[in-house]
Amino acid sequence: MTKSMKILRPAIMCFLVMTIVCGVIYTAAVTGIAQLIFPGQANGSIITVTLKDGTQKDYGSALIAQEFTSAEYMIGRPMGTTNLSPVSEEQKALVDERTDWLHTLDPDNTADIPMVLVTASGSGVDPNITPDAAEYQVARLARERGVSGDDVRAIISKYTTDRFLGIFGEPAVNVLKVNLALDGLL
Structure with a gap:
Protein backbone atom coordinates (compact mmCIF):
# COMPACT_ATOMS: atom_id res chain seq x y z
CA MET A 1 0.00 0.00 0.00
CA THR A 2 1.40 3.37 -0.96
CA LYS A 3 1.95 6.15 1.54
CA SER A 4 -0.80 8.33 0.03
CA MET A 5 -3.28 5.39 0.29
CA LYS A 6 -2.39 4.96 3.95
CA ILE A 7 -3.23 8.63 4.52
CA LEU A 8 -6.45 8.58 2.46
CA ARG A 9 -7.87 5.32 3.79
CA PRO A 10 -8.88 6.64 7.26
CA ALA A 11 -10.45 9.73 5.68
CA ILE A 12 -12.46 7.64 3.20
CA MET A 13 -13.56 5.23 5.94
CA CYS A 14 -14.58 8.12 8.20
CA THR A 19 -22.50 9.17 5.70
CA ILE A 20 -24.18 5.99 6.89
CA VAL A 21 -24.63 7.19 10.49
CA CYS A 22 -25.73 10.78 9.74
CA GLY A 23 -27.28 10.38 6.32
CA VAL A 24 -29.09 7.07 6.73
CA ILE A 25 -29.44 5.89 10.33
CA TYR A 26 -30.08 9.29 11.93
CA THR A 27 -32.46 10.38 9.16
CA ALA A 28 -34.42 7.12 9.38
CA ALA A 29 -34.63 7.35 13.18
CA VAL A 30 -35.87 10.96 13.18
CA THR A 31 -38.36 10.25 10.40
CA GLY A 32 -39.63 7.14 12.15
CA ILE A 33 -40.05 8.92 15.49
CA ALA A 34 -41.82 11.84 13.79
CA GLN A 35 -44.17 9.46 11.95
CA LEU A 36 -44.92 7.64 15.19
CA ILE A 37 -45.46 10.65 17.47
CA PHE A 38 -46.61 13.40 15.06
CA PRO A 39 -47.90 11.69 11.89
CA GLY A 40 -50.03 14.61 10.69
CA GLN A 41 -47.27 17.17 11.05
CA ALA A 42 -44.61 14.82 9.66
CA ASN A 43 -46.71 14.39 6.53
CA GLY A 44 -47.17 18.12 5.97
CA SER A 45 -50.31 18.90 8.03
CA ILE A 46 -52.45 18.22 4.98
CA ILE A 47 -56.13 19.16 5.34
CA THR A 48 -58.15 16.25 3.98
CA VAL A 49 -61.91 16.59 3.61
CA THR A 50 -64.41 13.78 3.07
CA LEU A 51 -66.83 14.90 0.36
CA LYS A 52 -70.55 14.09 0.19
CA ASP A 53 -69.90 11.21 -2.21
CA GLY A 54 -67.55 9.61 0.33
CA THR A 55 -64.33 10.42 -1.51
CA GLN A 56 -61.53 12.29 0.19
CA LYS A 57 -59.80 15.34 -1.19
CA ASP A 58 -56.63 17.06 -0.02
CA TYR A 59 -56.95 20.85 0.04
CA GLY A 60 -53.47 21.84 1.11
CA SER A 61 -51.35 22.23 4.19
CA ALA A 62 -52.54 24.03 7.28
CA LEU A 63 -49.00 25.38 7.55
CA ILE A 64 -48.54 26.85 4.06
CA ALA A 65 -50.63 29.69 2.67
CA GLN A 66 -52.78 29.47 -0.41
CA GLU A 67 -53.72 32.56 -2.37
CA PHE A 68 -57.38 33.58 -2.34
CA THR A 69 -58.47 36.53 -4.47
CA SER A 70 -62.27 36.24 -4.73
CA ALA A 71 -64.54 38.42 -2.59
CA GLU A 72 -66.34 35.41 -1.07
CA TYR A 73 -63.08 34.14 0.45
CA MET A 74 -61.01 35.40 3.34
CA ILE A 75 -57.88 37.06 2.02
CA GLY A 76 -54.54 36.17 3.59
CA ARG A 77 -51.16 37.82 3.61
CA PRO A 78 -49.51 38.64 0.31
CA MET A 79 -47.52 35.72 -1.09
CA GLY A 80 -43.78 35.97 -1.65
CA THR A 81 -40.96 37.29 0.44
CA THR A 82 -39.24 40.60 0.26
CA ASN A 83 -36.11 41.95 1.81
CA LEU A 84 -37.11 45.52 1.08
CA SER A 85 -36.71 48.08 3.80
CA PRO A 86 -40.03 48.90 5.46
CA VAL A 87 -39.43 52.55 4.54
CA SER A 88 -38.28 52.01 0.95
CA GLU A 89 -40.18 53.44 -2.00
CA GLU A 90 -40.50 49.94 -3.51
CA GLN A 91 -42.13 48.61 -0.33
CA LYS A 92 -44.44 51.63 -0.20
CA ALA A 93 -45.48 50.96 -3.81
CA LEU A 94 -46.24 47.30 -3.00
CA VAL A 95 -48.30 48.30 0.03
CA ASP A 96 -50.16 50.96 -1.97
CA GLU A 97 -50.89 48.43 -4.74
CA ARG A 98 -52.25 45.90 -2.25
CA THR A 99 -54.28 48.61 -0.47
CA ASP A 100 -55.85 49.70 -3.78
CA TRP A 101 -56.66 46.06 -4.60
CA LEU A 102 -58.35 45.52 -1.22
CA HIS A 103 -60.40 48.72 -1.71
CA THR A 104 -61.47 47.45 -5.15
CA LEU A 105 -62.38 44.06 -3.67
CA ASP A 106 -64.48 45.66 -0.90
CA PRO A 107 -65.29 49.28 -1.84
CA ASP A 108 -67.83 49.67 1.01
CA ASN A 109 -65.23 48.98 3.70
CA THR A 110 -63.82 52.28 4.95
CA ALA A 111 -62.04 50.84 8.01
CA ASP A 112 -58.28 51.02 8.26
CA ILE A 113 -56.70 48.03 6.57
CA PRO A 114 -54.65 45.94 9.00
CA MET A 115 -50.97 45.97 8.05
CA VAL A 116 -50.85 42.16 7.91
CA LEU A 117 -53.08 42.24 4.79
CA VAL A 118 -50.71 44.47 2.83
CA THR A 119 -47.27 43.19 3.88
CA ALA A 120 -45.71 39.80 3.23
CA SER A 121 -44.49 37.63 6.08
CA GLY A 122 -40.87 36.64 6.53
CA SER A 123 -41.49 33.25 4.92
CA GLY A 124 -43.86 34.54 2.25
CA VAL A 125 -46.20 31.60 2.89
CA ASP A 126 -47.73 32.43 6.28
CA PRO A 127 -51.11 30.63 6.45
CA ASN A 128 -52.42 32.84 9.25
CA ILE A 129 -53.63 36.38 9.73
CA THR A 130 -54.36 38.34 12.87
CA PRO A 131 -57.83 38.38 14.39
CA ASP A 132 -58.21 42.08 13.51
CA ALA A 133 -57.36 41.30 9.86
CA ALA A 134 -60.07 38.62 9.92
CA GLU A 135 -62.57 41.01 11.53
CA TYR A 136 -61.81 43.57 8.81
CA GLN A 137 -63.21 41.06 6.28
CA VAL A 138 -66.33 39.90 8.16
CA ALA A 139 -68.86 42.26 6.54
CA ARG A 140 -67.66 41.41 3.01
CA LEU A 141 -67.67 37.67 3.67
CA ALA A 142 -71.15 37.83 5.21
CA ARG A 143 -72.49 39.88 2.29
CA GLU A 144 -70.89 37.67 -0.38
CA ARG A 145 -72.00 34.44 1.33
CA GLY A 146 -75.48 35.61 2.28
CA VAL A 147 -74.96 34.80 5.95
CA SER A 148 -74.81 36.90 9.11
CA GLY A 149 -71.65 38.49 10.42
CA ASP A 150 -72.09 36.45 13.59
CA ASP A 151 -72.00 33.23 11.53
CA VAL A 152 -68.74 34.35 9.92
CA ARG A 153 -67.30 35.35 13.30
CA ALA A 154 -68.20 31.94 14.75
CA ILE A 155 -66.22 30.23 11.97
CA ILE A 156 -63.30 32.60 12.45
CA SER A 157 -63.35 31.95 16.19
CA LYS A 158 -63.31 28.19 15.62
CA TYR A 159 -60.14 28.43 13.52
CA THR A 160 -58.33 30.96 15.69
CA THR A 161 -55.48 29.64 17.80
CA ASP A 162 -54.41 31.38 21.00
CA ARG A 163 -50.91 32.10 22.16
CA PHE A 164 -48.76 29.00 22.66
CA LEU A 165 -48.82 28.14 26.38
CA GLY A 166 -50.73 31.38 26.88
CA ILE A 167 -47.64 33.58 26.55
CA PHE A 168 -45.73 32.87 23.33
CA GLY A 169 -46.69 34.34 19.98
CA GLU A 170 -49.95 36.00 19.01
CA PRO A 171 -53.46 34.71 18.30
CA ALA A 172 -53.75 33.62 14.66
CA VAL A 173 -56.57 32.83 12.24
CA ASN A 174 -55.92 30.05 9.69
CA VAL A 175 -57.17 31.42 6.35
CA LEU A 176 -57.46 28.07 4.54
CA LYS A 177 -59.48 26.47 7.34
CA VAL A 178 -61.84 29.45 7.53
CA ASN A 179 -62.38 29.36 3.76
CA LEU A 180 -63.02 25.61 3.75
CA ALA A 181 -65.50 26.08 6.62
CA LEU A 182 -67.21 28.91 4.72
CA ASP A 183 -67.55 26.48 1.79
CA GLY A 184 -69.12 23.95 4.18
CA LEU A 185 -66.24 21.50 3.83
CA LEU A 186 -64.99 21.59 7.43
Whole structure:
Protein backbone atom coordinates (compact mmCIF):
# COMPACT_ATOMS: atom_id res chain seq x y z
CA MET A 1 0.00 0.00 0.00
CA THR A 2 1.40 3.37 -0.96
CA LYS A 3 1.95 6.15 1.54
CA SER A 4 -0.80 8.33 0.03
CA MET A 5 -3.28 5.39 0.29
CA LYS A 6 -2.39 4.96 3.95
CA ILE A 7 -3.23 8.63 4.52
CA LEU A 8 -6.45 8.58 2.46
CA ARG A 9 -7.87 5.32 3.79
CA PRO A 10 -8.88 6.64 7.26
CA ALA A 11 -10.45 9.73 5.68
CA ILE A 12 -12.46 7.64 3.20
CA MET A 13 -13.56 5.23 5.94
CA CYS A 14 -14.58 8.12 8.20
CA PHE A 15 -16.53 9.67 5.31
CA LEU A 16 -18.37 6.41 4.61
CA VAL A 17 -19.16 5.73 8.27
CA MET A 18 -20.39 9.29 8.88
CA THR A 19 -22.50 9.17 5.70
CA ILE A 20 -24.18 5.99 6.89
CA VAL A 21 -24.63 7.19 10.49
CA CYS A 22 -25.73 10.78 9.74
CA GLY A 23 -27.28 10.38 6.32
CA VAL A 24 -29.09 7.07 6.73
CA ILE A 25 -29.44 5.89 10.33
CA TYR A 26 -30.08 9.29 11.93
CA THR A 27 -32.46 10.38 9.16
CA ALA A 28 -34.42 7.12 9.38
CA ALA A 29 -34.63 7.35 13.18
CA VAL A 30 -35.87 10.96 13.18
CA THR A 31 -38.36 10.25 10.40
CA GLY A 32 -39.63 7.14 12.15
CA ILE A 33 -40.05 8.92 15.49
CA ALA A 34 -41.82 11.84 13.79
CA GLN A 35 -44.17 9.46 11.95
CA LEU A 36 -44.92 7.64 15.19
CA ILE A 37 -45.46 10.65 17.47
CA PHE A 38 -46.61 13.40 15.06
CA PRO A 39 -47.90 11.69 11.89
CA GLY A 40 -50.03 14.61 10.69
CA GLN A 41 -47.27 17.17 11.05
CA ALA A 42 -44.61 14.82 9.66
CA ASN A 43 -46.71 14.39 6.53
CA GLY A 44 -47.17 18.12 5.97
CA SER A 45 -50.31 18.90 8.03
CA ILE A 46 -52.45 18.22 4.98
CA ILE A 47 -56.13 19.16 5.34
CA THR A 48 -58.15 16.25 3.98
CA VAL A 49 -61.91 16.59 3.61
CA THR A 50 -64.41 13.78 3.07
CA LEU A 51 -66.83 14.90 0.36
CA LYS A 52 -70.55 14.09 0.19
CA ASP A 53 -69.90 11.21 -2.21
CA GLY A 54 -67.55 9.61 0.33
CA THR A 55 -64.33 10.42 -1.51
CA GLN A 56 -61.53 12.29 0.19
CA LYS A 57 -59.80 15.34 -1.19
CA ASP A 58 -56.63 17.06 -0.02
CA TYR A 59 -56.95 20.85 0.04
CA GLY A 60 -53.47 21.84 1.11
CA SER A 61 -51.35 22.23 4.19
CA ALA A 62 -52.54 24.03 7.28
CA LEU A 63 -49.00 25.38 7.55
CA ILE A 64 -48.54 26.85 4.06
CA ALA A 65 -50.63 29.69 2.67
CA GLN A 66 -52.78 29.47 -0.41
CA GLU A 67 -53.72 32.56 -2.37
CA PHE A 68 -57.38 33.58 -2.34
CA THR A 69 -58.47 36.53 -4.47
CA SER A 70 -62.27 36.24 -4.73
CA ALA A 71 -64.54 38.42 -2.59
CA GLU A 72 -66.34 35.41 -1.07
CA TYR A 73 -63.08 34.14 0.45
CA MET A 74 -61.01 35.40 3.34
CA ILE A 75 -57.88 37.06 2.02
CA GLY A 76 -54.54 36.17 3.59
CA ARG A 77 -51.16 37.82 3.61
CA PRO A 78 -49.51 38.64 0.31
CA MET A 79 -47.52 35.72 -1.09
CA GLY A 80 -43.78 35.97 -1.65
CA THR A 81 -40.96 37.29 0.44
CA THR A 82 -39.24 40.60 0.26
CA ASN A 83 -36.11 41.95 1.81
CA LEU A 84 -37.11 45.52 1.08
CA SER A 85 -36.71 48.08 3.80
CA PRO A 86 -40.03 48.90 5.46
CA VAL A 87 -39.43 52.55 4.54
CA SER A 88 -38.28 52.01 0.95
CA GLU A 89 -40.18 53.44 -2.00
CA GLU A 90 -40.50 49.94 -3.51
CA GLN A 91 -42.13 48.61 -0.33
CA LYS A 92 -44.44 51.63 -0.20
CA ALA A 93 -45.48 50.96 -3.81
CA LEU A 94 -46.24 47.30 -3.00
CA VAL A 95 -48.30 48.30 0.03
CA ASP A 96 -50.16 50.96 -1.97
CA GLU A 97 -50.89 48.43 -4.74
CA ARG A 98 -52.25 45.90 -2.25
CA THR A 99 -54.28 48.61 -0.47
CA ASP A 100 -55.85 49.70 -3.78
CA TRP A 101 -56.66 46.06 -4.60
CA LEU A 102 -58.35 45.52 -1.22
CA HIS A 103 -60.40 48.72 -1.71
CA THR A 104 -61.47 47.45 -5.15
CA LEU A 105 -62.38 44.06 -3.67
CA ASP A 106 -64.48 45.66 -0.90
CA PRO A 107 -65.29 49.28 -1.84
CA ASP A 108 -67.83 49.67 1.01
CA ASN A 109 -65.23 48.98 3.70
CA THR A 110 -63.82 52.28 4.95
CA ALA A 111 -62.04 50.84 8.01
CA ASP A 112 -58.28 51.02 8.26
CA ILE A 113 -56.70 48.03 6.57
CA PRO A 114 -54.65 45.94 9.00
CA MET A 115 -50.97 45.97 8.05
CA VAL A 116 -50.85 42.16 7.91
CA LEU A 117 -53.08 42.24 4.79
CA VAL A 118 -50.71 44.47 2.83
CA THR A 119 -47.27 43.19 3.88
CA ALA A 120 -45.71 39.80 3.23
CA SER A 121 -44.49 37.63 6.08
CA GLY A 122 -40.87 36.64 6.53
CA SER A 123 -41.49 33.25 4.92
CA GLY A 124 -43.86 34.54 2.25
CA VAL A 125 -46.20 31.60 2.89
CA ASP A 126 -47.73 32.43 6.28
CA PRO A 127 -51.11 30.63 6.45
CA ASN A 128 -52.42 32.84 9.25
CA ILE A 129 -53.63 36.38 9.73
CA THR A 130 -54.36 38.34 12.87
CA PRO A 131 -57.83 38.38 14.39
CA ASP A 132 -58.21 42.08 13.51
CA ALA A 133 -57.36 41.30 9.86
CA ALA A 134 -60.07 38.62 9.92
CA GLU A 135 -62.57 41.01 11.53
CA TYR A 136 -61.81 43.57 8.81
CA GLN A 137 -63.21 41.06 6.28
CA VAL A 138 -66.33 39.90 8.16
CA ALA A 139 -68.86 42.26 6.54
CA ARG A 140 -67.66 41.41 3.01
CA LEU A 141 -67.67 37.67 3.67
CA ALA A 142 -71.15 37.83 5.21
CA ARG A 143 -72.49 39.88 2.29
CA GLU A 144 -70.89 37.67 -0.38
CA ARG A 145 -72.00 34.44 1.33
CA GLY A 146 -75.48 35.61 2.28
CA VAL A 147 -74.96 34.80 5.95
CA SER A 148 -74.81 36.90 9.11
CA GLY A 149 -71.65 38.49 10.42
CA ASP A 150 -72.09 36.45 13.59
CA ASP A 151 -72.00 33.23 11.53
CA VAL A 152 -68.74 34.35 9.92
CA ARG A 153 -67.30 35.35 13.30
CA ALA A 154 -68.20 31.94 14.75
CA ILE A 155 -66.22 30.23 11.97
CA ILE A 156 -63.30 32.60 12.45
CA SER A 157 -63.35 31.95 16.19
CA LYS A 158 -63.31 28.19 15.62
CA TYR A 159 -60.14 28.43 13.52
CA THR A 160 -58.33 30.96 15.69
CA THR A 161 -55.48 29.64 17.80
CA ASP A 162 -54.41 31.38 21.00
CA ARG A 163 -50.91 32.10 22.16
CA PHE A 164 -48.76 29.00 22.66
CA LEU A 165 -48.82 28.14 26.38
CA GLY A 166 -50.73 31.38 26.88
CA ILE A 167 -47.64 33.58 26.55
CA PHE A 168 -45.73 32.87 23.33
CA GLY A 169 -46.69 34.34 19.98
CA GLU A 170 -49.95 36.00 19.01
CA PRO A 171 -53.46 34.71 18.30
CA ALA A 172 -53.75 33.62 14.66
CA VAL A 173 -56.57 32.83 12.24
CA ASN A 174 -55.92 30.05 9.69
CA VAL A 175 -57.17 31.42 6.35
CA LEU A 176 -57.46 28.07 4.54
CA LYS A 177 -59.48 26.47 7.34
CA VAL A 178 -61.84 29.45 7.53
CA ASN A 179 -62.38 29.36 3.76
CA LEU A 180 -63.02 25.61 3.75
CA ALA A 181 -65.50 26.08 6.62
CA LEU A 182 -67.21 28.91 4.72
CA ASP A 183 -67.55 26.48 1.79
CA GLY A 184 -69.12 23.95 4.18
CA LEU A 185 -66.24 21.50 3.83
CA LEU A 186 -64.99 21.59 7.43
